Structure formats: C-alpha cells, structure tokens
Amino acid sequence: MRELWRKPFWPLVVLLLLNLVLAPGFFAVRLQDGRLYGSLVDILHNGAPVALMALGMTLVIATRGIDLSVGAIVAICGAVTCAWIAASPDPTSPGAAIGGIGVALGLAVALGAWNGFLVSVLGIQPIIATLVLMTAGRGLAQLVTDGQIITVNNPLFSAIAGGELLAVPLTVIVAAAVYALVALATRRTALGTLVEAVGINPAASRLAGVRARTLIWTVYVFSALCAGVAGLMISSNVNAADANNAGLWLELDAILAVVIGGTSLAGGRFSITGTLFGALTIQTLTTTILSLGIPPEVSLVFKAVVVIVVCLLQSPKARALLGRRRRRRGAAGGAPPADPPPGPPTPDPDRADGAATPIPAQRSTP
C-alpha cells in the first residue's frame, strides 16, 4: 500500500477526484461537430505540447543533461512556419503549410544538433550550452516575426491543432504515437539501457563500447524535434505566431513534468509513463484552477503548494519522517508498537555517494 504513494499517477488521481467532487460536469464528454468535447479532452489537447517537450526532456535528463532551449525552439518553429505561410504566394494553399512546417522542423533539428554539438563534442555543461539558445532563440523568433504577431489563415496548418481523427484531436494522436514509439524503442530494444548507461557514467559506457557521443547528440536533436512539433501545435492552436509569448517558461513545465514523473535529475534512469503522468498532472492542475474558479491572484500559490506536496511525498527522507511521526502517535495511543522505528532510508547500491535515490521510478516495483 505504501508503495502506491511512490507511483507518479496518484497526484493526477487526486486532482481528478477533486474535480469529481467540486466541479460538476467535469467528466462530461460529448461530440461537437465531429470532435470530442469536454474538460478531459481539453486536458489531453492542451497538455499535448508540454507532454511532447517533456518526453524529449526525459531522454536528455536520462543522459545527465538538461535542455533549457525547448521554449525558445517552440517560439522559433511557430514563427518560422507562420512567416513562411504568410510570405508564400498563396497563403491558404496546402503547399505553403507543408513548406513552412518542413522548414520549421528542419530548423528544429539543426538547433538540436547545435545543442548536441556543444554538449557532446565541446563538452560544455548542458545547462550553459542550452542557455545560449534559450536566450538567443527567442530573439531569433522575434527577428523572424519582426516583433509582431503573425496571423495566418491556412486550413492545413490549422488542422494540426484543430483537426481530428475519429473524433480524437490530432494533437492527442500525435503525442500518443510519439510516446508509444519512444517507449517501444527504449524498452523493447537496448536503446533505453544505453541511454541510462551514458547517464550513469559516460566514461565507463564509452570504454564499454557505447557510442556515448552519438547518443547524447541524438537525444538533444530528438528533444528539439519534439519542441518543434509542440511549437507547431501551439501556434496552430491560435492560427498565429507570437514570438514573445509562445513557449515562454514551457521548458520549466517540461522539466517539472519529468521530475513529477519520477525521473532523477541526476540522470541514469528514466520513466516514460511517469513523464506522461507528470505532464498530464500539470495540465490537469491548470484546468482544475480554471474550472474551480480559483482567483488568479492565488492560483500560483495553489500550484506551488500542489507541486511541493507532490515532491515532498516523493522524497524518501520526507516520507520516512512522516512515517515515524505517524507510528509514534500510534504508540502513544496505547497500540502495540508495530515495527521498529525505521532507520535512515535504505542506501541505494547503484548510487556511488550512498544517498538514497531521491525518486525511485523504475525499480520501485514491489
């Protein structure tokens, strides 16, 4: 039972229960013009971009890196696509949209390769290497749009966020497909183990024959590509590119989703389902705030409290303290002491410094 608290899905369950009690109609889903319509659909649809970015971030973090530039890449890809469409001879034609999307995704890959080059070849600390693009990237996007919001009216482009397949929004389908592919590639092949090996010890894995440099390069390219697709979703959702605001601070949301999902920032192990739950938790939190009508002045505090509680309950030390208190109270009440007071958290044999693994994601199964 106590193991259950370690699972990354419970904050999501608690939030949904809260809505079940306080927000009637939250779970209602109906068809509207051939598309599913309801708060749950909103969560999946609006959560898809961050979920994708968090997926790329998970692999980067698993190699003991971090990618701060994903928010800027969102802005760049939205800006480039919309600028391309607006500048093409027929802005409503499918060709214009395909051209814009192609250029934007190509640029995303190039930017990811730049990050990967800085980290894997030049050996620059990932936080610094990606900070370069985080600062400069948004400026680049503003340069493309001239600081203006570019509005486009292209049916194919707006279908990225506005379209649906069998009544399910395309954004959800795309995100789910990418998750499934990555889960298969990392858990059904050796790729996942190789990524973890690089994260645990790059030097040793290189000596063992793992091509660490190529792997690190690849995860940054993949992260940028995910951010690029997220950027297309975000700008398609409003049919406009807003270089100043699109993707602003989303890199932090993506990192938060990874952390809530149980992936250690120290690298070496990762959980893809955990990240998915983390991303959905963040979006559910936002939607909950809106549907419960929590005033905007306190909504940030509400968010912060939820995040702190989630992180505390994932921390073995905090949990041990909590458990000890509960037991002591039980003993004072006359009940026979259940079991000896727990010692310090079990040291993790995989961790060199002897500290307990902060967030046991992969190997916590009872």
Next chain:
Amino acid sequence: MRWTTESAPRSTIRRPVARLAAAAALALAVTACGGGGGGGDAPADAAAGGEDTIVMGFSQVGAESGWRTANTKSVNDAAAEAGIELKFSDAQQKQENQIKAIRSFIQQRVDVIAFSPVVESGWDTVLMEAKRANIPVILTDRAVDSADTSLYATFLGSDFVEEGKKAGQWLLEQPESSAGPVNIVELQGTTGSAPAIDRQEGFAEVIAGNPNLKVIASQTGDFTRSGGKQVMEAFLKAHPDIDVLYAHNDDMGLGAIEAIEAAGKVPGQDIKIITVDAVKDGMQALADGKINFIVECNPLLGGQLMDLAKKVVAGEQIPPRVVTEETTFDQAAAKEALPTRQY
C-alpha cells in the same frame, strides 16, 4: 564512489571550457540585448542641434507588439512633422538600458526627455539628475511610482480605468441588460499589471449600477491568444450560460473566439464580446461581426507628445496628467476605420 572518482578529474579538465562557454553565452546575451535597436547609447553627434530646433530624447520600452511599433512610428512621424529633432533609443524591455539612455540624453543636454518606463519603480535617482540639469521629462504611456511628482513635467497616456468604464457603459446600454440577468465572464490581463487592474476596476465600477449584470468568472489569460483560448475553453465547460465576454485586450478575445466556435456557439451573437486595444486583427474580427465592441487604447500619441514638448520647452504651464485621445468602435465604425488602420 564508482563514478565520482573517475569523473572528478574530468570535470576539472572541463571547467575552463565551461567557464569560457559561460563568458561566451554572456557576451552573446549582452550583444543580443544591446545590439539591433541602437541599444542604450544614443548617437553622440549633433550636440543639441541648432539654436531654435527643439531636441527631444525619447527612450522606448521595446518593440514587443504591434501596438508598441505603432507607438514608435507615431512618435517618429510626429517629431518630423513638428520639426523636432528626435534622439530615439530602444530599451529592449530593460530598465538599465533606459537609465543609460536617459543619462546619455542628459550629457548631450537635450531640451526635453520623453520615455515609456519599462517598470514603475526605481526612477528617482535618474529623474533627479535630469531635474538638476533643468531638463523637463515627459512620461508617455506608462507611469512611474515616484512620490515626488516634481520629477516629471507630465504623464501622457491612456486612462485604463476609463477604458474599463467605456466597456461597461456599452454593456449597460444594451437592451438585454435591462431585460434580465446577464452572465459575464472576464479575461484579465497579466495578474498585477496596471492595465489589468485598472480595466477590471473601471468595468466593475460601471456595471455595479445594474444588478442584472454579474461577472460569474474572471481569470487571467496573460494578454495572449493561447491564454485567452485555454481559459475560455474552461469557462465554457464550467458555465454553460455565458452571455457576455469582456477581454482586457484584443488578442485574448481572438483566442476566446476560437474556443467559442469550437464549442458550437456563434461569437458575437450567442456570446457578446467586448475587448480593449483595437489592433488590426481585433478590428477585422469586429468588422466580421465576431466581436461586438472595442474600446480603443490609442498608441498614436506622437502629435500630443510634440505639442506638450513645445509648450514645456517654451515654459508654459501644462497639466500634470494628459489623457490620450481615444475612441470606441462598434461593428459599423470598424468597417469604416479598417482600410486606413495603421496598426
């Protein structure tokens, strides 16, 4: 200690590289902020122009929106027309750039300084320097919170409370408002920003006069289209009976229109929409009948600014607060104004 021992020497090797990279990143960031728009340093040539031309130093916030670009263009055009020599400096959203620019204006001994403060506080020192140099300062568009109002000659800008009131007044005059209860949802601007606070306050003050009008939900959409869309989606699910949407700017209203259409309702008819700003995309939606009423927040204050500058340099008395000339648009007025809309 399996990997720590091994990676320790590695990290010492890496450290100079990392440090170099940090320096490079910093340099990049600085050039990114300082370059482009001329940075904080105004051109050092042309010391104060001729005898009778007025020289104005103008420090703009940045170029973050179409509204701001129109504002810059208006100031430039009006200066050329009024025969005032303009020294323009773009602060790129940074207060330190703006303070640098003002100091450089003081050194060049311009006749009058005008600027749109990036933030409200922290201006006392540099404004005091301008006052000691006997250079009058005109604030445009945004205010400062200095207790000493003698530090600046006047504040020329929109009255956001008045904008909120105009929005509320239009709603009061609609026949539906006297017929029965009207459920209003509000999309606020960035929490804590002056336009968001004032536009909410002015609107609430006016609609308080009619008990039929009730704001049933109010959330922030951060002045962005995405924000407006997402919040409106949630509003539509939580409140099936929305009659009116009041958005603190056009962009949030435009995002909300998409959410309303996705919910199978007709924006402008099933849900009446009031917004503030009157940028071109908003005016287009108004002309298309998707928005019902827009309160203008006018960036074209260049003419008024040049008039005030001439007066203050000539030593005439000017009022400490001048409100920008602003109007409102309904759908018919939007169709008329759209072809000549500058921004």
